[in-house]
Amino acid sequence: MYDIAIIGTGPAGISAAITAKIRNKDIVLLGSPELSAKLSKAHRIDNYPGLSQISGADFAEKLRQQLDDLGIEITDKQVSAVYSMGDHFTLQAGEDMIDAKSVIAATGVVNAKALEGEDEFLGRGVSYCATCDARLYKGKTVAVLGYSDDAPEEAEFLSEIVEKVIYVPMNKQLPSERDNIEILSGKPVRITGDKSVSALVTDSGEREVSCVFVLRDAVAPDKLIPGVETEGAHIKVDLMMKTNLPGLFACGDIAGKPYQYVKAAGQGNVAALSAVAYLNGLK
Numbered sequence: 001m002y003d004i005a006i007i008g009t010g011p012a013g014i015s016a017a018i019t020a021k022i023r024n025k026d027i028v029l030l031g032s033p034e035l036s037a038k039l040s041k042a043h044r045i046d047n048y049p050g051l052s053q054i055s056g057a058d059f060a061e062k063l064r065q066q067l068d069d070l071g072i073e074i075t076d077k078q079v080s081a082v083y084s085m086g087d088h089f090t091l092q093a094g095e096d097m098i099d100a101k102s103v104i105a106a107t108g109v110v111n112a113k114a115l116e117g118e119d120e121f122l123g124r125g126v127s128y129c130a131t132c133d134a135r136l137y138k139g140k141t142v143a144v145l146g147y148s149d150d151a152p153e154e155a156e157f158l159s160e161i162v163e164k165v166i167y168v169p170m171n172k173q174l175p176s177e178r179d180n181i182e183i184l185s186g187k188p189v190r191i192t193g194d195k196s197v198s199a200l201v202t203d204s205g206e207r208e209v210s211c212v213f214v215l216r217d218a219v220a221p222d223k224l225i226p227g228v229e230t231e232g233a234h235i236k237v238d239l240m241m242k243t244n245l246p247g248l249f250a251c252g253d254i255a256g257k258p259y260q261y262v263k264a265a266g267q268g269n270v271a272a273l274s275a276v277a278y279l280n281g282l283k
């Protein structure tokens, strides 16, 4: 049982991890060794105090160095669900279940609008996690909407289990060539079915599938954390980064605008201190 599970390795999550570690808490930081695409893709950052005209890549390198100096490891896992269990939280990360007394959500904001049918069929043939759900579709044909950078890898993993993968590239990356992976050019339009998913409709036609894996970098917060109160695309927080669920804090872009590094890092610090106060209150 960790004291604090921190989800996301952008400036908000890293800042939260640094403060929580300095306050001697037992933490797990879940995200990516690449940290955040929104960090590494920034050409030049002019408005971060103390780091004048730094590139996103150099900023990311400095953050990575600071994590190393403090002995903070990144657990390279995508969290697919966070369940409030009353006195603690259980996180689903791939095939692992992780328990923590408190959670800081620093997952960044989701820009993509849900596809027609995506919400309706979630859990009935729409999945956000190949590792979690691949085995349910053994011997079947599935579609993958590859938005995230690691989607091609996930599609390759799926192809080892399911009969066939229809891969729709939503960014430039493609899976390696395999007999049972078909690359479908075309824009997804909707997901259809009756009790469960039966087809993916694109602007180039309709394909019969048993599941559509929608692989984005981040999942909408109310889907990731059932029961959390949201405002549009954001988790609703107070000035101490508390959410409506006791022990759950949110910071950075996911906690609202403006979308800025310095605001994300500042809120990460506040969230960690609030989590520490919450843990002290449990004693």
Ligand SMILES: Cc1cc2nc3c(=O)[nH]c(=O)nc-3n(C[C@H](O)[C@H](O)[C@H](O)COP(=O)(O)OP(=O)(O)OC[C@H]3O[C@@H](n4cnc5c(N)ncnc54)[C@H](O)[C@@H]3O)c2cc1C
Residues within 6 Å of the ligand: 007, 008, 009, 010, 011, 012, 013, 030, 031, 032, 035, 036, 037, 038, 039, 041, 042, 043, 044, 045, 046, 047, 077, 078, 079, 080, 106, 107, 108, 109, 217, 218, 219, 224, 251, 252, 253, 254, 258, 259, 260, 261, 262, 264
């Ligand atoms: C091109 C570009 C340039 C920018 N330039 C500037 C600038 O000059 N100045 C400025 O202040 N701001 C700038 N921004 C905005 C800034 O990037 C964001 O405000 C900032 O990155 C937000 O930090 P964050 O930690 O909240 O989220 P993010 O940086 O988005 O990080 C979230 C992290 O969480 C991970 N994650 C999400 N869901 C999960 C999950 N379920 N499990 C595990 N990990 C998960 C993501 O993969 C990501 O690594 C720029 C943004 C872009 C795109």
